[in-house]
Amino acid sequence: MTHGDPGNRGKVLVVDDDAALAEMLTIVLRNEGFGTFVCETGDQAMADFREYKPDLVLLDLMLPGKDGIDVCREIRAESGVPIVMLTAKNDTIDVVVGLESGADDYIVKPFKPKELVARIRARVRRFDEPGPESLTMGDLSIDVAGHTVTRGDEQILLTPLEFDLLVCLARKPWQVFTREVLLEQVWGYRHAADTRLVNVHVQRLRSKVEHDPENPQIVVTVRGVGYKAGSS
């Protein structure tokens, strides 16, 4: 257990059972100005999460005790904090299961430190306060500054990533976004990496904002191209 100095860029909770990798991650993240806290088991993860209140969780998928998927679901149940999964498997099924359990992004081992840092930065970059802006999308109203989405009087809870995705679509309701464009604008990737990310998150967003997720009206699929905001 290493308590790091609270970095000026943000606090990262590293959940990984491999001590060497965890220490190396700590070194790299501190060099980049992040504060870190290492947790070595899945069972301990929730307690550390509540105590440390990180800005981002770096979560290994395979953990002793409770595995990464379960930890991910538990964190997601009480918080929208960004989660980046570390996985050794690049098979579609493993990636999709991880993303569906609530992770915002994933990175496959072995990765370059710069790539990891870029992904983490992309997820915690929102320190600049956006100006007051109000958008509507179907019967939803979005308060960008207040980070809230409401349907009538009812507030819909979205993770920051889902919120970004919705706002991105809502700002340009006339435009069809390809998966690659969404990856760049929402996830902050320069080069198109993996469109599975987009598919899974659009499904999750729909399950929260659509009346009938089987027949989406708010986030509409444009076959062969990508997604766009539904016409209201």
Place this chain on the structure above:
Amino acid sequence: MTIWRRSIQARVVISTLVLSAVVVSLVGWILLRQVTDGLVSSKTESAVAEASRGTIEAQGRLTAASGTNFDSSAQLALLVASIVSRGDVQGYDVVLIGPLAGSSEDLASGSGTRKSPGLETTSVPERLRQVVERDPGTSWTYTRVRYEPDTKLPSAPGIVAGSQIRLPADGGIYTLYYLFPMTQQEETLSLVRRALTTGGTLLLILVGGLTWLVTRQVVTPVRLARRVAERLAAGRLEERMHVRGEDDIARLGNSLNQMAASLQKQIRQLEELSRVQRRFVSDVSHELRTPLTTVRMAGDVLHDARGQFDPATARSAELLQKEIDRFEVLLTDLLEISRFDAGAAVLDLEDVNLVDVAQRVAESTTALAERRHTRVVVKASERPCLAEVDVRRVERIVRNLVTNAIDHADGSDVEIFVDSNEEATALAVRDHGVGLKPGESAMVFNRFWRADPARARTTGGTGLGLSISLEDANLHGGWLQAWGQPGEGAQFRVTLPRRAGDQIAKSPLPLVPIDASRGAS
């Protein structure tokens, strides 16, 4: 003919029927012959006996009456009438011809022919008449007994027996013929023939039916076994035969079932092995990747800080960094290969334009190509070159082929051709470098194979690239082939079906480039 070839049952039944028919006909024919012979000979005996008796009696009567009556014609008429009336009762006809020339002075008295009413005189054959006229004893022969048309009696085969009698009244010699029609015998014969035919036919039907039944008992289980074997072959390993009894067929069924069970067991074992293998690959993957990640990050930190090191340490940090890269690529390739070997590779299909793929790869390899003083040129067909493929794998194939070509191009242009036809889309990568020696075009796909071990490895290939590309192409149901000539360069062509897994008959692009085939001829 198909039935003959394909059905044992039909073959056995038909051949049995043919053989039985031959045997039955033979037996019938012999029987008929014997019956005919018996009937005819007995009739002949009785007929000849009857004729002799009749002649002797008639002669006796004539001799007895000779003293009293000298009117020859009256005598003759009387004689004939008595014999005819007897013939009517006994079923024969009579002809009296005479007198023979030279036997009587008074030729006018009773010459001519006297006979049973309605009988045709021609029924007595000329040859018999000559014999009888010469020989005083009784002679006989077969004939056809004919009647005059107005009697409406049918002609019939018969026996004619003739002998001479002497008429005391004029001393003339007459010939007397008895004709015995064998109508009755003929009727009996036709009855026998009918009986034989009916019997033979019934026997044949019986034999045919029996054969059909017997072969059915054998063939039906064999057919069942065939059906089960076909299903087993189609992969339904849980199929078994129903076995009843302990006969040969039941034992065949038992053996088949045992074979199926043993096959099923073996396949289960193989499946289990493959599962274990996949599991192992996945575990190795995780176990190797985590320490490699740590090493990789440590290497990066050292690499970034190399400015503060002395030259030897700084160079070491650089080498470490470079070799970690290579190690990582090698590990990735090895894991990919073992995934193919375990049959765990799956396709993630979508419709892709291969021209786009070619352009993307050409762009991404520009830097590498410039370092090797070459260019990558895409020469695509006007047609849309769509195919249902796993874009990640296809891009990997193309990147492999292009980096390979850049490596061997020796500064000449690398060309990417793309074309399509109705069923397939093809992409060929051509270089004009050192080319391949004869026989090497098959070996290039072998794992860790290198054309020239002394050649510099500038692009850092692992030696697994083409093997992986070949597996990727096969996974789509496509082809990956190589062509090369020393000094002419080489061409690698990948052909992918429009729909993954479909059959390809012909690739839209030639394997041997047009410029090379023209040069060779």
